[in-house]
Amino acid sequence: MAKDQQQISLTFPDGNARAYDAGVTPAAVAESISKSLSKKAISATVNGQHWDLQWPIEGDATVAIHTMQDEAQANELVRHDLAHIMARAVQEIWPDTKVTIGPVIEHGWYYDFDREEPFTPEDLGLIEKKMKEIINKRDPVRTEVWDRDVAIQFYKDRNEPYKVELIESIPGDEPLRMYWHGDWQDLCRGPHLQHTGQVPGDAFKLMSVAGAYWRGDSDRQMLQRIYGVAFTGKEKLKAHLTMLEEAAKRDHRKLGREMDLFHFEEVAPGSVFWHPAGWRVFQTLIDYMRRRQDAVDYIEVNTPDIMDRALWETSGHWFNYMDNMFLAQTHDDRDYALKPMNCPGHMMIYNHTLRSYRELPIKISEFGKVHRYEPSGALHGLMRVRSFTQDDAHIYCTPDQLFEECAKVNKLILSIYKDFGFEDVHVKLSTRPENRIGSDEVWDLSEDALRTTLEDANMNYTIFEGEGAFYGPKLEYVLRDAIGRDWQCGTLQVDYNLPERFGSTYVSASGEKLAPVMLHRALFGSLERFTGILIENWEGKLPFWLAPRQVVVASITSEADGYVQEVVDTLRKAGVQAEADMRNEKINYKVREHSLSKVPVILAVGAREVEEKTVSVRRLGQKQTSVQALTDVTAQLAAEATPPDLR
């Protein structure tokens, strides 16, 4: 049986190379290295590609064999195999269920099914149990490459229309791979583990079931998606579940209720009723932003909330977004709409007078409240609402000034985020979309301005090809919060289009009327949403200067009431937001209540403090107290109440 077997050279991570027969599998390679490695092996990386142990290697390559110690690969395999195991379990329990796709996602996987009956939360337990049985069977995983037509016929025979559609959409030159987990098989790109027993049976959990559209298309079939999380070990699963509990504790909707910051009503879905404490945070943000913008020559304006349809037609909103606009009916035969954006109003202000190049750049800002009829399913606490306040501004400049203005906005954004404790900022750069207006030269200019801005500032960014707005490219600023969650907040967009639509001009040095370039920018984005993010980031315990309530002065005995009032007045005069608690309750009760509502400082006063003109200071989260002179405490708290830009 001797034949000319072509030899290939495989290079290992330690730099050593060995010769093997062409077509050797990583499984065989692992076995040639050591028995124990062969047992522990889960997959390989071949020439940089994650490689199934069963796939043949046909040419010279670099090869690394992975074990469960290689977290990245192990997670991917475990999650991917669990997706298959779950689909198998579901089909074993409910054979009429049709399978679709089941990808790996952050922390786990999901699988979409088509089945008449909805899955219930109890079903998840059943499925989990069945999955554990499958894992315990240690069923072998094997793979084959199939002919396209055979695969299509196979799935047609099995009445799996989604798989047929999937195969039909895979490019003809791509090999079709089938995977078996025991007797159950699925079309799959791989790679996978060697047998189901390699999946840690105690490190996964089915989390939820929810609807999801087939192929993400809202015009198509709604499927049932089951989500699972999985890790390489039980401890990691536990840590993840603990993290979820921590995140739930930070939920701004829950904290908003507990801290009495705001509420919602059925009569105004998606619109906030701000309570005094919440409104104080909101106003503190606006005051802060106003100062920061004043310092760099922004001018603040205010424009109407309700404007005629004609304006929205000019801006393009009427045709593009009418379904998402609040329309106002009146008795004067005119169509009005509540503003969904501030820019058209700012165009009116820009256009109101003749502009000279000497004035540019003009930076028009507005804390405008915009109204958008968001889909009901999109509403989510403060994070997605139907009326919200933007820290919006539009910068009108000459094309020559474009880059410099972008750089200034970028600098301002970063400096502001820093003041709020967000140092980990990532930027998304979205470039020209397929469907766009304007010449390529203009797009080159706009994109260059944004890209150069980021590169000059040494910033971390990701390019999203084709994701820009139809009128121009944009930057989106993403903050990472205290527990690693990302929030998209600020945006900076270049726009050559709107000035043209509105016929905006400026008189150039040579006396010509030219069109300005316009930048749209928002730093907090939505004040409502940013407030929500702050609440979640700090778990309600906002820094003193931002805290919804700063100080409660609590009496220990009613004999101290007069002094309590004196302390409150003193603090207020010093710019500290203080309130008195002179209720007929014990100090324990008061401390508990205000601590639960996350008041950062409680000042307790009893007979001794009255006598000595002191206060007993208790900071949120600290058990020990300290008695200090009122004058010292006032100075200290006044300093802490000062916003960072004024320190």
Place this chain on the structure above:
RNA sequence: GCUGCUGUAGCUCAGAGGUAGAGCACUCCCUUGGUAAGGGAGAGGUCGAGAGUUCAAUUCUCUCCAGCAGCACCA
């Protein structure tokens, strides 16, 4: 908007085909207490809205509204 689930006192929740209960909060009384719940009494609900089935509906059915999870959307 779509799929599923949920809607009972201000909050957190229990409950059953025969028109409702707990704890906390609230009001009043006693208590003046030194850093995370002092004691007692009281008041509070068209059981999300509408329709249907039934002798009888808050409970069962349907429609609508709102919320939750996910999907889709996000100028």
